[in-house]
Amino acid sequence: MRTGVRRAKTAAVSLRAQLLSWYDAHARELAWRIGPGARATGVRADPYRVWLSEVMLQQTTVPHATPYFLKFTQRWPTVNDLAAAADEDVMAAWAGLGYYARARNLLACARAVAGEHGGVFPDSEEGLRKLPGLGAYTAAAVAAIAFDRPSNVVDGNVERVMARLFAVEPPLPDAKAELKRLAGALVTDDRPGDWAQALMDLGATICRPKSPLCDRCPVLDHCAGFATGAPEAYPRKTAKAERPHRHGVAYVLTRGDEVALVRRPPKGLLGGMLALPTSDWRAERWSDAEALRAAPAEAAWRGVGEIEHGFTHFILTLRLLRAEGDAVGVIWSPRRDLDALPSVFLKAARAGLTNLL
Ligand code: SF4
Numbered sequence: 001m002r003t004g005v006r007r008a009k010t011a012a013v014s015l016r017a018q019l020l021s022w023y024d025a026h027a028r029e030l031a032w033r034i035g036p037g038a039r040a041t042g043v044r045a046d047p048y049r050v051w052l053s054e055v056m057l058q059q060t061t062v063p064h065a066t067p068y069f070l071k072f073t074q075r076w077p078t079v080n081d082l083a084a085a086a087d088e089d090v091m092a093a094w095a096g097l098g099y100y101a102r103a104r105n106l107l108a109c110a111r112a113v114a115g116e117h118g119g120v121f122p123d124s125e126e127g128l129r130k131l132p133g134l135g136a137y138t139a140a141a142v143a144a145i146a147f148d149r150p151s152n153v154v155d156g157n158v159e160r161v162m163a164r165l166f167a168v169e170p171p172l173p174d175a176k177a178e179l180k181r182l183a184g185a186l187v188t189d190d191r192p193g194d195w196a197q198a199l200m201d202l203g204a205t206i207c208r209p210k211s212p213l214c215d216r217c218p219v220l221d222h223c224a225g226f227a228t229g230a231p232e233a234y235p236r237k238t239a240k241a242e243r244p245h246r247h248g249v250a251y252v253l254t255r256g257d258e259v260a261l262v263r264r265p266p267k268g269l270l271g272g273m274l275a276l277p278t279s280d281w282r283a284e285r286w287s288d289a290e291a292l293r294a295a296p297a298e299a300a301w302r303g304v305g306e307i308e309h310g311f312t313h314f315i316l317t318l319r320l321l322r323a324e325g326d327a328v329g330v331i332w333s334p335r336r337d338l339d340a341l342p343s344v345f346l347k348a349a350r351a352g353l354t355n356l357l
Pocket of ligand 1: 161164165206207208212213214217218219220223225226231232
């Protein structure tokens with residue numbers, strides 16, 4: 001074996017040992033996790049819970065995802081229970097997690113596992129990948145965490161850790177393949193589930209995006225980024241194009257304690273979800289006259305401010321118009337039930353009902 005290759009292998013072995021031993025002592029306690037102590041005694045994670053948590057974590061942070069995870073697993077303790085749930089119930093329970101296509105994929109996947117695999121998740125990355133709506137990252141994560149397969153589990157956190165550990169100069173997204181290769185070179189058959197989670201924990205708690213806590217890092221002596229003196233400058237990034245801006249009008253129509261809602265068309269953004277009635281969303285702002293013309297009912301509409309909401313691909317400003325009155329073709333909902341609305345409409349309803357401009 002050439003000396004350089006041998007040195008790299010030795011460094012990888014030492015880096016792995018240091019990170020795993022840190023994980024043994026500092027693993028985060030997560031609602032869906034089987035910690036390293038329990039795993040060492042043979043306890044295995046439930047693939048359903050691992051899969052569900054991974055899908056949720058692609059949307060949001062651990063603190064935000066945890067109550068959703070607990071709510072889902074209490075109501076639907078197994079994949080068969082989730083598969084048998086009504087679409088509207090799952091969509092409503094998902095409200096606030098954003099990106100409803102994922103909730104639809106979640107149901108499609110649960111139904112495939114229940115209907116085609118007898119309620120048992122396939123135990124390999126390839127098998128998992130064939131399930132509907134289950135992407136490459138989730139397949140790798142479930143294979144590693146639930147089935148201890150040596151999968152290369154690479155998300156944005158792991159990319160950041162690799163970019164810093166190896167001081168990778170090409171910027172994202174061009175560097176993705178190289179970062180994946182570097183992460184893959186550290187995966188072995190020894191404790192693959194713990195390894196994937198150790199890297200996740202390192203990225204989440206120590207090698208944080210803005211201020212990495214290098215003085216507490218278990219792999220500091222392997223870190224080329226730290227050696228440069230500016231580890232937070234990795235991963236390098238190409239300048240991001242600004243998200244476009246769209247404008248719309250949301251109508252908060254009340255009838256006593258009830259608020260008028262509509263169901264959005266099944267296809268497209270927030271498809272099939274309950275919503276406040278709105279105008280179209282477009283590049284130009286809406287004039288007063290246009291906003292009144294697009295209203296769902298004739299009423300004494302008055303402006304009560306606006307809200308801004310960031311979607312993945314654009315930023316939306318909604319002007320808010322409020323009135324008391326009646327309308328046909330709407331769904332009247334008690335105010336106390338508005339929490340089930342998608343975030344953008346909940347934000348708009350709350351502001352529309354409380355702003356007195
Ligand atoms: Fe991240 Fe700092 Fe650790 Fe390097 S030393 S992996 S930059 S926390």
